[in-house]
Amino acid sequence: MTTNMDNNIKITFQAFSVLIFFLLHLPNHVASNTNNEPWLTTTEHEHEPTPTPWPEQFHALLYMNLTTTHLQLSDLWYDWPKGRNVNIFQKQLGIVLYDIEWNNGTSFYYTLGADAQCQMVDFGVGIPRPDFLDGAHYLGQVVTDGFLCNVWEKVEFIWYYEDVVTKRPVRWDFYDGISSHVMTFEVGAVLPDSVVQAPAYCFIDPAVENASSTLSRV
Numbered sequence: 001m002t003t004n005m006d007n008n009i010k011i012t013f014q015a016f017s018v019l020i021f022f023l024l025h026l027p028n029h030v031a032s033n034t035n036n037e038p039w040l041t042t043t044e045h046e047h048e049p050t051p052t053p054w055p056e057q058f059h060a061l062l063y064m065n066l067t068t069t070h071l072q073l074s075d076l077w078y079d080w081p082k083g084r085n086v087n088i089f090q091k092q093l094g095i096v097l098y099d100i101e102w103n104n105g106t107s108f109y110y111t112l113g114a115d116a117q118c119q120m121v122d123f124g125v126g127i128p129r130p131d132f133l134d135g136a137h138y139l140g141q142v143v144t145d146g147f148l149c150n151v152w153e154k155v156e157f158i159w160y161y162e163d164v165v166t167k168r169p170v171r172w173d174f175y176d177g178i179s180s181h182v183m184t185f186e187v188g189a190v191l192p193d194s195v196v197q198a199p200a201y202c203f204i205d206p207a208v209e210n211a212s213s214t215l216s217r218v
């Protein structure tokens with residue numbers, strides 16, 4: 001059961017990062033920077049700390065460093081009750097890309113404006129549960145981005161840094177080297193439904209085909 005859930009987490013995030021690679025037109029590669037962390041302070045804990053579950057609804061502004069040296073901002077709107085996870089990416093000096101992920105497994109990726117494009121993808125798995133870090137392996141404490149954090153690793157896929165004092169997430173890294181730094185974290189913030197309505201051109205098949213070829217060149 002746990003394995004099944006772990007796989008779902010892995011597939012969800014994996015599908016996401018694979019898609020990002022696709023969008024950036026990059027070959028896959030495995031980064032090794034997160035696997036070996038000699039600077040971690042491992043102290044003796046009677047009870048190892050466990051990660052704080054994600055709030056059911058929050059808004060976070062993320063500063064993301066992609067493996068390509070490209071940077072982007074993401075407005076992350078996680079909403080478990082509404083069954084959606086929204087990323088609005090501002091690529092540095094580039095496009096704004098909407099990524100609307102639904103718990104039924106369907107995700108929409110689209111841009112707005114003159115050369116608007118859309119791609120609909122069925123990943124077959126839902127969004128991460130608020131407790132998706134359950135069972136993560138505790139690694140110890142480290143100062144990152146200037147905050148003293150507890151660090152966990154889960155299924156060699158995500159490295160998660162949580163502020164020791166406030167219990168807020170500070171940073172998370174994926175196995176492929178994409179690193180997200182949490183700049184704001186507003187618990188309870190909800191994105192209006194109107195923003196997440198996929199545009200009409202997402203539902204026209206030939207456009208979808210063209211969208212994928214266009215987006216892959218971005």
Ligand SMILES: *[C@@H]1O[C@H](CO)[C@@H](O)[C@H](O)[C@H]1NC(C)=O
Pocket residue numbers: 033065066069071
């Ligand atoms: C992005 O990450 C790479 C690899 O860790 C690092 O060398 C680079 O300095 C980072 N860039 C920024 C702007 O954070």
Ligand SMILES: *[C@@H]1O[C@H](CO)[C@@H](O)[C@H](O)[C@H]1NC(C)=O
Pocket residue numbers: 102104105106
């Ligand atoms: C999943 O939900 C979204 C939003 O309600 C909808 O647009 C999409 O068609 C649904 N996908 C499936 C496979 O039902």
Ligand SMILES: *[C@@H]1O[C@H](CO)[C@@H](O)[C@H](O)[C@H]1NC(C)=O
Pocket residue numbers: 206207210
């Ligand atoms: C998709 O692209 C092809 C070739 O560039 C073009 O002929 C076709 O009209 C496009 N379809 C749509 C819906 O834009």
